[in-house]
Amino acid sequence: MSAGESDPDATDGGVESADMGDLFDELQELEDLVATDAAREQVRETMRVAMVASAAATPFGRVIHGFDRGDLAEALLGSLLFGIPMAVEGGTGEVAVFLTGHPGALGGTFLFAVGMVIGIIYVADIQDVRVYKPLFGLIPRRLVGVLGVSVVTATLLLTAWGRVDWGTPLLAVANVVVAFVPMSIGAALGDLLPGS
Structure with missing residues (x-):
């Protein structure tokens, strides 16, 4: 790929494009890794917020x-x-x-x-x-x-x-x-x- 071309699978930061499903997967993995109940509850709350935000965006493609x-x-x-x-x-x-x-x-x-x-x-x-x-x-x-x-x-x-x-x-x-x-x-x- 030449210097002037862009990778269609990447965003400006060079990270592959992701959707709400990917975010949800990452948060579930994080929930399994955190050590305290308070941290797990914070991850669950973040998942709930992500689902609400996803629901507001479109009726399709949501988690x-x-x-x-x-x-x-x-x-x-x-x-x-x-x-x-x-x-x-x-x-x-x-x-x-x-x-x-x-x-x-x-x-x-x-x-x-x-x-x-x-x-x-x-x-x-x-x-x-x-x-x-x-x-x-x-x-x-x-x-x-x-x-x-x-x-x-x-x-x-x-x-x-x-x-x-x-x-x-x-x-x-x-x-x-x-x-x-x-x-x-x-x-x-x-x-x-x-x-x-």
Whole structure:
């Protein structure tokens, strides 16, 4: 590179360009290194300030951390937006009848939905989603929240509107699973797109 050219990956100080995700990573590393509780609390406070500043800047490209009532409400809204058409559509019942005769396809349909939600939240890079205080040290709270609100919403909506008969439990579960697929996708998108 000649003296007159500039490195597109560097800033004026010669440091590679960074985003809020990089800052958050650095602060988490710092939190692990500091020795006192007071210093750790100061690092956590700095992370909170950085997230608030990131939120004010843009709804996309922010670091998403934790899962609260607001996230749950957004997931519920997305679930309902994608799920209400499934609750009134007769094709849902037809697919459920098919799935009751093919238990492998029923399980595969459920696992497909779970995989789609994981992909939307953690792989598609719509937002920089961080796992915060996972359940049992392993299961992300956001994943449990999004899937949980989808299953509960599908079950309650289909039951309340008389679309399932729990006298035939396998058919009822198949109906719920069919409605769960788009509802879980809607819940994941509803949670992430507002950028909470």
